[in-house]
Amino acid sequence: MKILEAQSATLTNYEVYTHLTEQRARYAKKEMQGRRPGNLETVVKELLDYFHEAPSPLGSKPFPYNEHTIRTLFERLRPYDFTKAEFLMILNLRPTKPENLNTIVEEMEGRFPGEELQLEICEIITEVLGKPDGEAERHAMSENAIEARKEVERQGGENAEMEE
DSSP, X not given: OOOSSTTSSOOOHHHHHHXXXXXXXXXXXHTOGGGXXXXXXXXXXXXXXXXXXXXSGGGSSSOOOXXXXXXXXXXXXXXXXXXXXXXXXXXXXXXXXXXXXXXXXXTHHHHSOSHHHHHHHHHHHHHHHOOOOHHHHHHXXXXXXXXXXXXXXXXXXXXXXXXX
């Protein structure tokens, strides 16, 4: 396989999700198992699993995105003059608090002074993309923290064995 044009477009998580689900359905319908790379199904499954897990906006119920979501969000946020990269990150991460938005927007305090303006932007995002499921996010974060602790413990045990 040869790459013809490196990064000719940047895709949102929703666009990747839509493409993968359409491809999966098309391959299942045509039963083209032998024509695909061996690890393709694994990669697709892992990506779709990632998209369905909190805190991903695509993991929310009801599903927050549709064909008009990107256009609607872009139109509503146009007056704020976000860069393409900022808009993409807003769409992918769905920041609902100014603290979250601050991690995405470069020089946010200078460009959007005052908490009222920042809250206004977050309200627009919430209106278009919906509110995250707080309980699912807390559960996912606690599971991730438990897994991280286990990994640190495993690595600590391996390091202790190497020192002996």
